[in-house]
Amino acid sequence: xxEVKNVFKSFxxxxxxxxxxxxxxxxxxxxxxxxxxxxKTVLLKSIVGLLEIDRGEIWYDDRLxxxxxxxxxxxxxxxxGMLFQGGALFDSLTVEQNxxxxxxxxxxxxxxxxxxxxxxCLERVRIERANSMLPAELSGGMxxxxxxxxxxxxxxxxxxxxxxxxxxxxxxxxxxDKLIKxxxxxxxxxxxxxxxxxxxxxEIGDKVVYIHNGYKCWEGTQExxxxxxxxxxxxxxxxxxxxxxxxxxxI
Amino acid sequence: xxxxxxxxxxxxFLMLKRIFARPGKFSIYYRQTITEVENLGIxxxxxxxxxxxxxxxxxxxxxxxxxxxxxxxxxxxxxxxRDSLLLEFSSTMVxxxxxxxxGSSIASEIGMMRxxxxxxxxxxxxxxxxSYLILPKIIASVIFFPVLCLISMIVGxxxxxxxxxxxxxxxxxxxxxxxxxxxxxxxxxxxxxxxxFYAFIIVTISAYYGYHVEGGAIEVGRSSxxxxxxxxxxxxxxxxxxxxxxxx
Ligand SMILES: Nc1ncnc2c1ncn2[C@@H]1O[C@H](COP(=O)(O)OP(=O)(O)OP(=O)(O)O)[C@@H](O)[C@H]1O
Ligand SMILES: [Mg+2]
Numbered sequence: 001x002x003e004v005k006n007v008f009k010s011f012x013x014x015x016x017x018x019x020x021x022x023x024x025x026x027x028x029x030x031x032x033x034x035x036x037x038x039x040k041t042v043l044l045k046s047i048v049g050l051l052e053i054d055r056g057e058i059w060y061d062d063r064l065x066x067x068x069x070x071x072x073x074x075x076x077x078x079x080x081g082m083l084f085q086g087g088a089l090f091d092s093l094t095v096e097q098n099x100x101x102x103x104x105x106x107x108x109x110x111x112x113x114x115x116x117x118x119x120x121c122l123e124r125v126r127i128e129r130a131n132s133m134l135p136a137e138l139s140g141g142m143x144x145x146x147x148x149x150x151x152x153x154x155x156x157x158x159x160x161x162x163x164x165x166x167x168x169x170x171x172x173x174x175x176x177d178k179l180i181k182x183x184x185x186x187x188x189x190x191x192x193x194x195x196x197x198x199x200x201x202x203e204i205g206d207k208v209v210y211i212h213n214g215y216k217c218w219e220g221t222q223e224x225x226x227x228x229x230x231x232x233x234x235x236x237x238x239x240x241x242x243x244x245x246x247x248x249x250x251i
Numbered sequence: 252x253x254x255x256x257x258x259x260x261x262x263x264f265l266m267l268k269r270i271f272a273r274p275g276k277f278s279i280y281y282r283q284t285i286t287e288v289e290n291l292g293i294x295x296x297x298x299x300x301x302x303x304x305x306x307x308x309x310x311x312x313x314x315x316x317x318x319x320x321x322x323x324x325x326x327x328x329x330x331x332x333r334d335s336l337l338l339e340f341s342s343t344m345v346x347x348x349x350x351x352x353x354g355s356s357i358a359s360e361i362g363m364m365r366x367x368x369x370x371x372x373x374x375x376x377x378x379x380x381x382s383y384l385i386l387p388k389i390i391a392s393v394i395f396f397p398v399l400c401l402i403s404m405i406v407g408x409x410x411x412x413x414x415x416x417x418x419x420x421x422x423x424x425x426x427x428x429x430x431x432x433x434x435x436x437x438x439x440x441x442x443x444x445x446x447x448f449y450a451f452i453i454v455t456i457s458a459y460y461g462y463h464v465e466g467g468a469i470e471v472g473r474s475s476x477x478x479x480x481x482x483x484x485x486x487x488x489x490x491x492x493x494x495x496x497x498x499x
Binding site (some may be wrong): 045050070071073074076078079081082084086089090091101102104105106160 | 269272273275276279364367368369371372374375376377378379
C-alpha cells in the first residue's frame with residue numbers, strides 16, 4: 001500500500017502538482033490517467049523519490065518514505081521495480097545482463113539460477129533469442145518489454161510503470177497490460193501505472209485516478225470512469241470519435 | 252559567481268560523501284574496477300607512450316641547443332632531460348593529457364546515463380549510483396595513472412636516447428651518464444604522489460559534471476568540456492601546492 005498525502009511539487013516557482021492525495025492499494029492495478037503534460041510522470045517520480053516534493057507526505061505501508069534519508073530509502077527501493085517512459089536500459093549491457101543486473105546486485109544466487117530467472121522473465125514479456133543483443137539493436141517496443149522484464153526480475157513489492165504500452169502495437173500492448181495485471185495479483189504488488197490509453201484502463205484498471213493540470217480531479221473504479229459527470233474526464237475518456245459514438249448508442 | 256562556486260563545492264563534497272558511503276557487493280565493484288582499469292588506464296597507454304617519446308626527444312634537442320657552450324659538459328643535457336621528465340612532464344603534463352582524454356569520456360558517459368534516466372533506474376533498484384559508477388573509476392585511476400607516469404618517464408628517457416643516437420645530438424654515452432648523474436630517487440616518489448592526486452581530481456571532477464547534467468545531448472557535451480577545463484585548472488593548482496609541500 002502506498003499513500004500520497006497533500007503533495008505539492010513545483011519547478012522554478014510553478015506548481016506541477018497541487019495538493020495531490022491518493023491511496024494505492026496492494027494487489028490492485030492503480031492507474032493514473034491524464035493528458036500529456038498534466039503531471040503524471042512528475043507524480044510517479046515524486047512517489048519513488050526521484051524528485052523531492054515541496055510539501056506533503058508519502059507513505060510506503062507504515063513508513064514515511066518522504067522523510068527517510070537516502071540509505072533508508074535504499075532498503076525500500078530494493079523492493080521496487082520501475083518501468084521508465086523511455087525504458088532506461090543500461091546501454092552498455094546486453095539484454096541478458098540488463099535483466100540479470102538486479103539479481104547480481106541483491107541476490108547471492110548462482111549464475112545458473114540467475115539465468116533461469118532471466119529467461120523466465122524474458123519469456124513472460126515475449127522476448128526470445130535476444131539475450132546477447134544490446135539495447136541499441138532492439139526496436140522501441142522490445143526495449144520496453146526488456147525494461148519490464150528487468151523491473152520484475154526481483155518480484156518487486158511495488159511496481160511503477162510509466163506508460164507501459166505506449167509505442168507498442170495494440171496486441172502486444174494488451175499482452176503487457178495482462179502481464180502487469182498477473183504480476184500484481186500473483187504477488188500482491190502495489191502497482192501504479194501511468195497511462196493515457198483508455199484501452200488499458202478498461203482492460204486492467206482497478207482504481208483510476210484522473211490528473212488534470214496537476215490537480216487530482218477525480219478518482220474511482222473502472223466502471224465509474226465510463227459514467228462520470230466530470231466534464232474534463234468525460235472529454236478525456238471519450239476523446240475519439242469511436243468512443244463518442246459508442247457512448248451515444250449507450251454503453 | 253561566488254555563490255555559484257560555493258554551491259558547486261557543496262554538491263561536489265556531497266557527491267564524494269555518497270561515493271564512499273556504503274558501497275554494494277564487493278565482487279561487483281571488483282569486476283567494475285577491472286573493467287575501468289582497461290577503459291581508463293590501458294586504453295591511455297598508447298597516447299602516453301607516443302607523446303612521451305616525442306617530448307623526450309625534443310627536450311634533448313632543445314637543451315643541447317640552449318647550452319651550446321664548450322665549457323659545459325655534454326652530459327648536462329641528460330641531467331636536464333631527466334629532471335624535466337621526472338619533475339614535471341611525466342606527472343603534470345601527462346595528467347593534463349589524461350584530463351582531456353579520460354575526463355571528457357567519463358563526463359559524457361555518466362552524463363549520457365543521467366539524461367537517459369539510467370542513473371534513475373539504478374537509484375530505483377536501491378543501488379547507490381554515485382558509488383557504483385564512480386568509485387571503481389577512482390580506484391582504477393588512482394592505481395593505474397602512477398603506472399602510466401612511470402611508463403612515461405621510462406619512455407621519455409628512451410626518446411631522448413633515441414634522438415642522441417639517431418640525431419647525433421650528443422654522444423649516447425654522455426646522455427646515459429647524464430641521466431644517472433646526481434639522481435635523487437625522491438623525484439620519482441614526488442611525481443607518483445602528484446599523479447595520485449591528479450587521478451583523483453580528474454575522475455571526481457569529470458564525474459561530478461557528468462552526474463549533475465540536466466537536459467539533453469547539448470548539455471552532455473557542455474559538461475564534458477567543463478570537466479576537461481576545470482580538472483585541468485585544478486591540476487595546475489594542485490601542482491603548485493604539492494610542489495610547495497613536497498619539494499622543500
Ligand atoms: N525537470 C523539470 N523541470 C521543469 N519542469 C518540468 C520538469 N519535469 C516536468 N516538468 C513540467 O511538468 C509538467 C508535467 O510533466 P509530466 O512529465 O509529468 O507530464 P506527463 O503527464 O507525464 O505527460 P506525458 O503523458 O506526455 O508523459 C510539464 O508541464 C513539464 O513542463
Ligand atoms: Mg510522462
